[in-house]
Amino acid sequence: MNNKDYLKDISEIKNLMNKSSRFISLSGLSGILAGVYALIGAAAAYYIVTNSYSTDLLLDDTIFKICVAILAGVASLSIITGIYLTTRKAKKTGEKIWDISSKRLLFNFLIPLLVGGLYILIILNQARYGHTAALMLIFYGLALVSASKYSIGDIKYLGYTEIILGLICALMPSFGFYFWVLGFGVMHIIYGTIMHLKYDTK
Amino acid sequence: MSIITNINKLFDHRIRLGIMSILMVNEYADFNMLKELLGATDGNLASHTKGLEKAEYIKIEKQFIGKKPNTRYSTTPLGKAEFKKHINALEKLIHKT
16 A cells, blocks of 8 residues: 555545534534524614613513513524525535434534523523523533534634623623624624635535 | 554455544444445445454444344444554654655
8 A cells, every 4th residue: 555545544534533423514604694683683672672661671571571582583593594504505415414413413512502591591580680691602602612522613613702702791791782792693693604614615 | 664563454444444433433333324424335344344343343232223123333442542553653654755
């Protein structure tokens, strides 16, 4: 065997290791769209809250419910878009959408996310609203870092960014809204664009 | 030369090298997963896994999932160590020339 064959061996090894352990068909475009939805949702919530007679979000029950509904809408739209675009990309690249690697990815993503989600629901029920944005950012960031081992490694950087934003946000909870917009809106668009240019357009 | 001796003859085949690569990063893999990833035929894959098992580089576990027989493959500590040696030797060879 000559040198060229050994090089081929190494690249084959790398390729198989990646293919067998990582689900790489995540679409960058879905990240961009998730960011856009978040910005639209945040703008809508901001408009509703500032135009209501009460300036205090916490005491006004209907306004609070509308904001939760907007949040749920943004989340489900993002998930639907993500599933649709990822399925489309997986078809193109010939990767299976539901195999061991995608299951493992989902599992590792959902553990921190569900724990965080439940925790936030619990403290909301105890009427402690102040840290909601920080906790959402932190747990979402942890979910991304945990998932990055089973997908495109680059998403861990988005995870780190969200965690750092979340921690800073926890220091100044009154700016929670703006950190949320930055983390879920702006950062998704920035990272989505980078991922789109790096992986989708190949 | 010591580098050459570290090149493991057993890994000097695309399928066997592939099996080891997959098992290095996964706790285990079943027959179909290996088959799909490597694009090998049943008989071909079976003979190569047997070869690796004989050298005690991989472990083969047969079990049933419901009524379906399922064969699971995983690396042994020996297999892992030998594969690492092999990769290091490959890298040295490439950097040398």
